Amino acid sequence: MSVRVRFAPSPTGYLHIGGARTALFNWLFAQHHGGQFILRIEDTDQKRTIPGAMDDIMDSLRWLGITWDEGPDVGGDYGPYIQSERVELYQKWAQWLLDNGHAYKCFATAEELDKMRAYQKANNLPLGYDRRYRDTPADEVARLEAEGRPYVIRFKMPLDGQTVLPDVIRGDITFDNDQLNDLVLLKADGFPTYHLANVIDDHFMKITHIMRADEWINTGPLHVNIYNAFGWDHPVYAHLPVVLSPSGKGKLSKRDQAFQEDGQQILVQVKEFRKAGFLNKAVVNFLTNVGWSFGDDREQFTPEESIPRFKMADINPAPTKLPYSKLFWLNSQYLNTMDETALAQALRPYLDDAGYEINMDALITIVPALKPRLKTFPDALEFLQFLDDDAAEPLTIDHLQHKKMPLENAKPAFEQTYELLKTIEPFALDTIQEKMFALGEQSTLNSKAGPYLGTLRFAITRQKVSPPLFESIIVLGRAHTLNRLEQALALFNETD
RNA sequence: GCCCCAUUCGUCUAGUGGCCUAGGACGUAGCCCUCUCAAGGCUAAAACAGGGGUUCGAGUCCCCUAUGGGGCACCA
Numbered sequence: 001m002s003v004r005v006r007f008a009p010s011p012t013g014y015l016h017i018g019g020a021r022t023a024l025f026n027w028l029f030a031q032h033h034g035g036q037f038i039l040r041i042e043d044t045d046q047k048r049t050i051p052g053a054m055d056d057i058m059d060s061l062r063w064l065g066i067t068w069d070e071g072p073d074v075g076g077d078y079g080p081y082i083q084s085e086r087v088e089l090y091q092k093w094a095q096w097l098l099d100n101g102h103a104y105k106c107f108a109t110a111e112e113l114d115k116m117r118a119y120q121k122a123n124n125l126p127l128g129y130d131r132r133y134r135d136t137p138a139d140e141v142a143r144l145e146a147e148g149r150p151y152v153i154r155f156k157m158p159l160d161g162q163t164v165l166p167d168v169i170r171g172d173i174t175f176d177n178d179q180l181n182d183l184v185l186l187k188a189d190g191f192p193t194y195h196l197a198n199v200i201d202d203h204f205m206k207i208t209h210i211m212r213a214d215e216w217i218n219t220g221p222l223h224v225n226i227y228n229a230f231g232w233d234h235p236v237y238a239h240l241p242v243v244l245s246p247s248g249k250g251k252l253s254k255r256d257q258a259f260q261e262d263g264q265q266i267l268v269q270v271k272e273f274r275k276a277g278f279l280n281k282a283v284v285n286f287l288t289n290v291g292w293s294f295g296d297d298r299e300q301f302t303p304e305e306s307i308p309r310f311k312m313a314d315i316n317p318a319p320t321k322l323p324y325s326k327l328f329w330l331n332s333q334y335l336n337t338m339d340e341t342a343l344a345q346a347l348r349p350y351l352d353d354a355g356y357e358i359n360m361d362a363l364i365t366i367v368p369a370l371k372p373r374l375k376t377f378p379d380a381l382e383f384l385q386f387l388d389d390d391a392a393e394p395l396t397i398d399h400l401q402h403k404k405m406p407l408e409n410a411k412p413a414f415e416q417t418y419e420l421l422k423t424i425e426p427f428a429l430d431t432i433q434e435k436m437f438a439l440g441e442q443s444t445l446n447s448k449a450g451p452y453l454g455t456l457r458f459a460i461t462r463q464k465v466s467p468p469l470f471e472s473i474i475v476l477g478r479a480h481t482l483n484r485l486e487q488a489l490a491l492f493n494e495t496d
Numbered sequence: 497g498c499c500c501c502a503u504u505c506g507u508c509u510a511g512u513g514g515c516c517u518a519g520g521a522c523g524u525a526g527c528c529c530u531c532u533c534a535a536g537g538c539u540a541a542a543a544c545a546g547g548g549g550u551u552c553g554a555g556u557c558c559c560c561u562a563u564g565g566g567g568c569a570c571c572a
Contacts, residue, residue, distance in 0.1 A: 010572050045571055110570070117569090124497050127568045152570050170501070179499050179568085187570040194572050218500060218567040241502080242565065251565075286508095289521090293509055297520040316509075317501075319565055323508040326522045336535080372535035383533085440531090453531035465533045 003035025004208050007061075007068075008198070010042040011053035015060035015270045017322065018213065018243040018252055021287045025240060026211050027066045028288070028303065028310040038205060039071030041082045042198070044191045060270035063280050065303065070205075078205040083197050090192035093200055093230070094153050094185055102229040103185060105151040106133040107144050128181040129154070153186040155195070157225060165220035168238040168312050175221045183222055195219060199226045207235050211312065214239040214319075215251075238312050241291050244321045252322065266324070277350070277377035282331040289326070291316050299326075300333060328375045335374050340367045347380050354381050362475045365429055369471040383467050387476065392462035397495050399458050400488055402451035405444045411492045413443035413452055414459070418485045427478050433470045459488040 007023040009015065030037040039061070043049050058073065070076025080086060097103035113129070120127050134156065145151070158177045165173045185196040192200075202210065217239050227234040245252045246266055267273050273283050285300060292315050294301050335343070344363045351358060370380055385391045401410045420435055436456075440449030457469040460481055466472055473481050
């Protein structure tokens with residue numbers, strides 16, 4: 001039998017990084033076995049569904065390269081793949097459970113249940129539905145129904161014994177049935193809860209393995225019992241460790257929008273990672289390393305490389321914080337493998353937004369210098385700040401000399417450099433570099449170009465931190481470079 | 497309160513009873529390189545939560561405690 005897995009998000013928010021990890025692991029597992037990966041939308045909570053969430057989920061998955069074989073947009077043999085379009089099916093099977101004594105109608109109102117819970121809390125009693133309608137006689141049920149009282153359908157959990165939830169990652173998990181309660185299967189509005197819809201869909205969609213977040217462990221016994229009631233085999237379960245918030249306590253929530261101690265922003269939604277300038281393959285690599293490891297002490301790899309190695313049982317069961325600093329590192333590694341043109345094109349939109357006008361040739365010239373300095377695309381902006389005259393740091397005579405290039409050497413060096421850059425043809429990286437190095441070696445006491453290049457770099461870029469001198473000159477252009485040099489020459493003259 | 501899950505350097509992890517003097521990576525620090533900042537190279541500090549067992553031998557198995565997390569919804 002071929003492996004079939006699913007990712008089943010509810011469209012109550014945009015795709016979350018934790019959800020993406022779950023999707024990714026399912027996808028890797030499916031690829032490993034040459035099976036199918038199904039996308040199913042669980043929109044049974046009408047109130048919480050957000051317009052646009054489903055599109056965002058699909059866009060984000062596609063961006064990550066997680067493709068599905070069956071789903072709402074591509075169809076498949078077991079559709080529809082949106083639960084709100086399958087309501088009749090759930091109702092039919094809820095009725096079957098009712099008819100076969102595995103479920104019952106509960107007429108308790110929301111207020112009534114709130115009161116019950118408040119009482120339980122106040123008296124330190126076990127929390128949860130007290131089964132007040134489980135044994136209501138049939139004629140009484142009929143009477144309440146005839147009155148038009150709204151009701152839900154609840155599952156009749158076994159009252160004693162144990163239920164075992166086998167989990168590939170953690171081994172068998174055993175629950176005492178007297179700890180479990182009768183959860184709702186079908187809500188008063190006729191929509192199913194997760195528990196019912198999930199079991200029915202997984203069964204009819206022939207899902208073989210379920211990999212889901214570990215917050216589902218506690219409802220696992222319910223699901224096992226529902227499968228038993230139907231007389232169906234349940235899929236193989238694997239509960240993935242939760243993703244914790246890096247700063248505070250608790251799990252990383254969709255709303256987490258803070259900064260962690262070191263000042264790095266906590267990105268949560270996939271689209272935020274995208275917008276912040278991360279490469280999809282870096283994000284995928286990063287996520288694959290959280291809760292699973294490649295082995296052989298390797299951190300960097302592609303899905304093609306991890307798929308043959310990906311085994312469900314190797315997943316680490318411990319909860320985890322996302323190591324964001326590794327994402328920055330990985331991103332810079334991947335950035336470094338991009339060719340000049342591709343990187344220049346990727347940078348373009350960020351530069352346009354910031355109002356930097358740089359022609360493509362100049363940009364391609366400086367890209368190799370930028371490359372090792374970037375962790376993400378937007379980092380380029382701070383290295384190109386030298387283009388902006390308003391950002392120029394104040395220039396003093398001290399900036400123009402060096403102990404290996406005192407004033408009497410510096411002044412002629414600057415003057416010659418000015419003449420050189422004014423007349424050099426072509427105004428290109430290699431020619432400028434060659435001439436300036438030669439000039440630099442003649443101008444210093446130690447015959448090394450270093451001191452000369454350093455002082456010029458500051459005089460021309462007017463930034464303590466900038467890209468290397470020659471690339472900066474090219475991007476700045478001849479006129480602008482000469483203009484900056486004139487300011488330096490003026491300082492020399494004032495000092496005379 | 498009850499139930500369930502987890503616990504190796506700051507963080508992500510390797511480790512499935514002897515190969516562990518606990519390995520790698522990020523981050524941090526230092527050095528080298530160097531026109532600044534990076535990148536790159538080298539080096540360093542840094543962990544088996546605690547206590548009991550089992551065993552010739554325990555990071556690895558069992559129990560207890562502690563801590564963290566999850567659940568106890570007509571949310572998923």
